[in-house]
Amino acid sequence: RALSRALFCSLGFPAILLFCVALLGTVIKKAIFPIYQAQQKRGKKKDGGKAQPVASKATGPREHIVFGMFRQGAGFRGFLKDCVPIMFICMWVNRDTVMTAYLELLHCENVQTEEPVDASTFKLRFRAWYMADPSVPCFDSSGPHALIATIAVLGVGVWVAGLCAVIAYTCLRSIKVYGLRSYKTQRGFGYFVLGLEP
Numbered sequence: 001r002a003l004s005r006a007l008f009c010s011l012g013f014p015a016i017l018l019f020c021v022a023l024l025g026t027v028i029k030k031a032i033f034p035i036y037q038a039q040q041k042r043g044k045k046k047d048g049g050k051a052q053p054v055a056s057k058a059t060g061p062r063e064h065i066v067f068g069m070f071r072q073g074a075g076f077r078g079f080l081k082d083c084v085p086i087m088f089i090c091m092w093v094n095r096d097t098v099m100t101a102y103l104e105l106l107h108c109e110n111v112q113t114e115e116p117v118d119a120s121t122f123k124l125r126f127r128a129w130y131m132a133d134p135s136v137p138c139f140d141s142s143g144p145h146a147l148i149a150t151i152a153v154l155g156v157g158v159w160v161a162g163l164c165a166v167i168a169y170t171c172l173r174s175i176k177v178y179g180l181r182s183y184k185t186q187r188g189f190g191y192f193v194l195g196l197e198p
Helices: 002-046 075-093 095-105 144-178 183-193
Strands: 110-117 122-130
Touching: 002 075, 075 095, 075 144, 075 183, 095 144, 144 183
Parallel strands: none
Antiparallel strands: 110 122
16 A cells, blocks of 8 residues: 555656646637637727737747647647646645655654563564554565655655756756746746746
8 A cells, every 4th residue: 555655656646737737728728719719800800800810920928829828729749838837837836745745655653662582581672663554664675665765765856856956957048048038938937937926
């Protein structure tokens, strides 16, 4: 049970989160764009046919016309690229939950036990036991907790420390290439550069 929980924390939770973001993005993109097109046609009729159509190769805010997040004709790879800012924010917001789940996999407590020295003598000794399953000793190289601890440490390194490093690198790279006040930097990393605010 503990091993399956460790695997779920490492693979299941982030995968489900990313899948939900992609699904929500697809629904928003497919549901909102027809409404936008209808508004464009209505505005065109009111202006006597002088309304400007949406350019397929527009840049800036006119490019991401669906909630300012998605490009309608971007294709699957473009859609995934448009989802990156949302995925970064979702993973950042949920990093505490993921961190707590991994730390619970490492939760051990010292328990005082009596170990026989000879037939009439016992020695008191403190030994760490895994709290999710008190019959499992902690950090025993021959026991299951060694694998669980390895998964937990790797999970913290990838989904917590690694995620923060990737966000910092891509954000600083975008600032260096496009500038802090550029549209691409503000759209992709505005949540982080504006002080963790939407």
